[in-house]
């Protein structure tokens with residue numbers, strides 16, 4: 001029978017013959033077929049034989065449209081205010097734009113047949129194992145960590161309301177994994193396994209429990225590792241503590257790594273803060289501050305930029321502002337604190353707000369010469385028009401730039417004052433007993449900041465006065481490197497002349513790599529055990545000469561080649577600048593590539609896929625990987 005006559009059979013015959021061949025191939029490859037017709041409305045995860053449906057469909061092959069009532073219910077659970085928004089294409093965006101291999105249907109990727117995954121980046125190879133962006137020539141980077149991402153059912157992952165995520169860190173991280181080449185498609189080759197659930201509210205613990213049950217049943221790696229080297233990014237206020245409330249889940253996740261904003265290791269009696277951070281496993285990540293907020297607070301014209309001294313307004317250049325600056329809420333109950341009575345807040349509701357630190361600093365120092373502690377902060381109610389609201393922000397940013405020290409207390413849980421201070425170039429004064437700051441202990445906050453014990457708050461002024469000008473100068477110069485670790489520059493663009501090499505996502509990857517390579521080493525010993533991590537935390541590439549280190553850390557576009565070790569890293573002459581700059585100091589500088597795209601806040605809150613590092617790329621595979 002010739003091919004021609006073969007095709008002349010009835011359509012049904014042809015279809016069933018083709019299906020038979022396909023089934024045979026799939027069976028040989030060890031894959032599981034999806035229910036027939038799945039790809040008409042959904043995406044077939046060919047590895048698992050799972051048919052993923054858009055938000056508004058159900059049934060084994062997504063053949064049924066949800067009733068209005070059922071849709072409403074589902075959407076509410078997913079965090080949408082109405083089902084119209086929930087299924088509107090305009091209000092939802094898809095991970096990586098579905099990698100150009102499918103249609104984005106209200107946040108869900110309906111992948112072209114043969115491709116699958118939450119962003120359609122997967123397909124099966126001839127050996128039956130999943131490949132990543134095979135048609136684009138994706139290759140994992142040579143240097144670890146190799147991170148595998150579990151493909152969870154959409155209800156646990158992409159169905160969630162991404163637009164409502166005020167803390168989109170986990171989604172951004174997913175995109176950076178692809179862009180940096182840290183992502184691997186085969187869990188057998190991974191150093192780490194990432195569970196891509198949103199962990200924002202206490203209720204999300206349920207999603208995690210569901211995800212763990214799912215992956216333990218279908219994949220071998222959790223049982224093989226006993227949960228070690230599995231991680232989530234949990235951006236909830238109180239980190240692991242919010243999920244630990246269920247004892248069973250707490251036990252199950254014992255060996256897992258929580259990457260969180262919250263490094264609290266103590267139970268407090270004055271608040272509901274319970275120990276959350278586990279030193280052996282967990283990592284504190286800086287808060288992701290949105291580009292809009294960074295701009296409003298003046299970070300795009302911060303002191304860490306090498307051009308600051310030449311280009312900043314004269315009145316800002318000298319630090320003639322307050323010795324210590326803080327502006328913001330003092331009382332958990334929103335009352336204005338009194339100055340004559342302790343406790344100084346109107347009620348003891350939420351008296352543990354900020355661990356009581358803001359209240360104590362205000363009470364002891366509100367009138368001290370040189371200290372500026374403004375208990376009203378930037379309050380929309382106080383600023384009836386947008387203009388005055390912007391003026392308040394400008395004033396706030398100006399204070400960050402001109403003050404010598406900036407108080408960096410906690411808030412309801414983790415704060416972000418410490419990050420704001422560091423990014424603006426103000427030496428952060430951290431007061432939070434028993435709470436690890438971002439990347440501690442890999443980053444030593446006492447080198448560029450000042451850690452003060454809560455018991456020492458009454459003599460805070462003496463502690464700051466005892467810091468010599470030389471020591472202060474050393475802190476300021478170290479702040480430039482630390483700030484790079486605390487910023488998500490590869491996403492938001494460069495704003496201190498940095499290349500993005502040492503940004504927060506890169507730092508997270510570097511810490512994960514070092515932890516995987518030295519499984520028995522306690523966090524405090526990791527920098528000693530791993531020379532590359534040690535150099536990285538000082539914004540140097542291991543093996544680079546001093547001059548090269550300086551350029552590598554400071555200049556966007558210098559490309560490092562080589563892998564450290566005994567042979568020195570070679571630094572090329574400037575290659576085309578990789579990461580564009582959003583700094584006001586770089587505007588109009590023809591030697592610097594400035595970012596062309598403006599964030600479209602309505603369509604996609606955080607700019608192009610995987611951030612501005614990939615701004616000039618057609619897709620994530622083409623995103624520059626200057627460091628790996």
Ligand SMILES: *[C@@H]1O[C@H](CO)[C@@H](O)[C@H](O)[C@H]1NC(C)=O
Pocket residue numbers: 216217218219220223
């Ligand atoms: C992993 O272990 C659990 C019980 O501890 C078991 O139910 C599950 O089937 C195991 N998973 C795999 C893939 O073998």
Ligand SMILES: *[C@@H]1O[C@H](CO)[C@@H](O)[C@H](O)[C@H]1NC(C)=O
Pocket residue numbers: 226227251252253254255
């Ligand atoms: C955690 O890891 C240890 C071994 O390192 C293992 O004995 C224990 O069972 C693991 N815990 C869980 C909940 O899997």
Ligand SMILES: *[C@@H]1O[C@H](CO)[C@@H](O)[C@H](O)[C@H]1NC(C)=O
Pocket residue numbers: 265266267274275
């Ligand atoms: C905190 O309290 C919980 C329960 O009350 C207890 O299990 C835990 O060991 C305490 N942790 C620390 C670090 O004291």
Ligand SMILES: *[C@@H]1O[C@H](CO)[C@@H](O)[C@H](O)[C@H]1NC(C)=O
Pocket residue numbers: 265279434436441
């Ligand atoms: C965890 O690390 C912090 C900071 O280094 C330390 O104060 C604390 O005692 C450690 N906790 C445990 C349980 O080792």
